[in-house]
Amino acid sequence: MEIIYSVFSFTFLAQVFRMMTPYYLGASGANFSERSGVINISIEGFMNMAAFSFAVFCIMTGSILLSLILAVIVNILFSILFSMFTVTLKINQIVTGVGFNLLIAGVTKFLMVFLFSSSSNTPRIFVGYELSDNITAFSIALIFISGYVLYRTKFGLRLRSAGENPWAAESLGIKVRQYKYAGVLISGVLSALGGIWLVSSQHNYSDGMIAGRGYIALAAMIIGKWKPVNIFFACLMFAAFEALEITLQISGAEIPTQIIQMLPYLITILVLIGFIGKTKPPAADGIPY
C-alpha cells in the first residue's frame, strides 16, 4: 500500500519530470539531427563529453555559467567534427556515431586519470539545484520551442526538407548541407545540456554516469515518431520507470528491481516490432547527400 501512495505523490511526479530532463534533451537533439537526415547515435557520447568538460571547467574556473558555456562550446566543436565526417565526407553515419561514442568514452577516462588521478570520480562540485531545475524547466519549454522551430519557421521547413528529400530541396535552391550541419549542431548543444544536468544533479562527474541515457533517448525519439510532443511522452514513460525503480529500492519492496529496469526496454522492443502503430523516419534519414 505504501508503495502505491508513494507513487501517486507529488514528490514522485516531480521526480519523474526531473528524470525526464536528460532523456528529452537527448531525444530532441537527436530529432533535429534526424529531421535533417543525419542519424546521430552518439548522443550518449555527446552527453558524456559535455558532462565531463562541465565538471572539469567547474573545478578549474569555479564559475557555473562560464563552465556551462565552455562545455557547450566543446560539444559544438565535436558536432562540427561529426558533421564533417558524416555530411562533407559522407562516411557511414552509424560507424561515425559508434566511433564518437568509443572515442569520447576513452578520452574522458584518460583525462580523468590524468587530471584527478582517479578513473571513477571527480571531486565533489558545489552546484546548487538551481541549475538543474532551470535545465528541467528549459526542457519542458523545449516541447514548444522545437515544435515551433520545426513546423513554424523557414529554418524548420528547410531542415525537414533536407531530411525528407534533399534532391528536391536542392532543386529549389536550398543549401542542403548547411541544414544538416545545423541539425547535428543542435543535437550537440541539447545533449550537452542533458550531460550538464546529470552532473549538476549528482554533484560530480563519474565514469559511466550517462548509463545508456543517450541510447534510451534515441528509443524515445523513435517511439515518439519524430514528433516533439510524442517524444516528450515517451521520455516521461522512461523517466517514470526509472523513478519507480528508485522508489521501490528505497521502500524495500520485494519486487526485484531488475523487472522494473527491464520494462522500458521491453516496451521499446514492442514498439519497434510495430505493436503501437507504425513509425516512419524521415524519408532520407541516414542517406548521405
Add this chain to the structure above:
Amino acid sequence: MTKIELRNITKSFGNFTANNDISFCIAENSVHCIVGENGAGKSTLMNILFGMIKPDEGEIIISGSPVTFASPHDAIAKKIGMVHQHFMLIDDFTVLENVILGDEPVKGISLNIASARDKLKELISKYDLEINLDEKISNLSISIQQKVEILKLLYRDSDLLIFDEPTAVLSPIEVNSFFEMVRNFKNTGKTVIVITHKLNEVKEIADKVSVLRKGNLVFETDNVSGGIDISEISSAIIGGAELLTIKSKDNQAKSGQIIVRLENISMTSNKRKCLNGLSLSLFAGEIHGIAGVEGNGQAELADIVCGIEKDFEGTAEMPAERASIVPDDRLKKGLIMEFTIGENFALKRKGNSYHSEKELLNSSEKVINSYEVHAPGPEVKLGSLSGGNQQKVVVAREISSGNEVIVFSHPTRGVDINAELFIHSQIVNERNNGKAILLISSDIEELLSLSDRLSVIYKGKLVRTYETEELSNALNNSEENSDGKIHLVNQLGKLMTGVSH
C-alpha cells in the same frame, strides 16, 4: 517576339555528344514542342536551359540579353520553371509546404502561412487547378501531384514553363485537362516548352516543333492551326533519310521451329496495364525485332521471355532453361563494376561454385582475346573499361552460356561505333547458330538492318508484325525501290507514335 534563344549549344559526356551545335528560338507567348527518341538529347538540352548542366559551348539569350546559369536557382531567378519527369516533391509535406519551400514568406521569424495561402488560393482559382493546400503529397494522385509542381512554378512567377514528358503519367482525360491548362498559360502570356514522344499531342498543342535526333536539331516546322504533317515529323524523328542506305542482310534466315510462344499475355504492374493481350512467337535461327517508343511494355516483355517475371495472365510456352539476356541497363542489371571480367563471368556459371584465382584470370584473358575487349589486363575491374567494352563483356557472357533463346535489350545504346559493329556481328552469328533472338531497340536503323521479322509494340500490344518476306522486299536494295523504304519507315514511325493502327 523571341522569348529565348539558344545559340550553338554543344554538350559532350566523354566521347558521347549529347547536343551538337543546336540553335533555335522560342517565340514569346507560344507552345514549343521538342520531340525525338530516347537519347536524342532533349533532356540534356532542357537541363542546360534550366541550369542543371553547363554547356561546353554556346549561349542562352533571354529577351535579348545573354545569361549564364550556375544552378537551377539562377534559372528560377530568370523566371524559368521546369516540371521534371520524376516529380521533385516531398511526400511527407503538405501541398502548401512543398510549394513555398525555398521561397518562404516570413513575418518576423515565423513562416507567414496566411499570406502564402492567399496568394496560392488566388493562383489556384485563376488557373483552375483544384488542389487542397493542406493535403499531404503522399495522399495525392499523380495528376494532382503534377498540378502541385505547376503551382510551384506559378508561385515563383515563372513565365517560361518547361514540361518534361508531362503526359506520360496521365490518363487520356487528364491529358485533355492538361492541354486545357497549357492553353490557359499561353492565354495569360506565358511561354511553354513541352518535351514529348507523342505526335498526336504535338499536333494539338504546339505552335512550333523542333525535332532532335542523335544530338542534332534535324527538323523544325510551324504548326499553323493544327495543320502540321505528322508523317514528316515521325520520319525526321527516326531518321528516314539516313535509313535509305540500310542494306538487307546478305544471308537469309533459316527459320526452324517455334521456341517461345506467348499467347494473349496481359500484365499489370503498379496499377498500370503494361502488357495488353500481346502474342509473339520466336523461331529458332531468327532475329525478331521489337520497335517502339520506350515504356510501351518492352521491359516487361523481356522479363517474361527470360522467365524473370512470372506474374502475368495468358499462356507462355518456353524452354525449361532460362533465356540469356543482355539487359537495357548494364550498370544496374548486367554487371558488377567492382568485379573483374572473370568474376563477372563466374557469376553466371553453372555447376562448380569454386573458382581459383588462376581460373578467373584465365577466363578474363580468354574473353579479352576472343571478343576484342580492350582492357589493360585480365585483373582490372570492369568499372575501368569504356562503356563499349563493358557491353562487349555482357554480350560475350550471355552468348557463351549456350541457351536457346537470347534477348538483346537496347544492345548498342550509348556504345561507340566499333563496339556497335562487333555486337551486331555477334547477334547475326548467334542467329546463324540456330538461336532464337529477341531484339528490343528504339534504334530503327539497328532493327531494320538486323531483324528477320519485325513487330511494333504500342501500349503493351504488338500492333503490326512484318514477316520476313515483306521486310526484305521493302529493304531490297535496288534503285527503283527507294519508295518502298520510305514508305516502310514512315509507316513504322506512325505505328510507334500511335498515329495509325
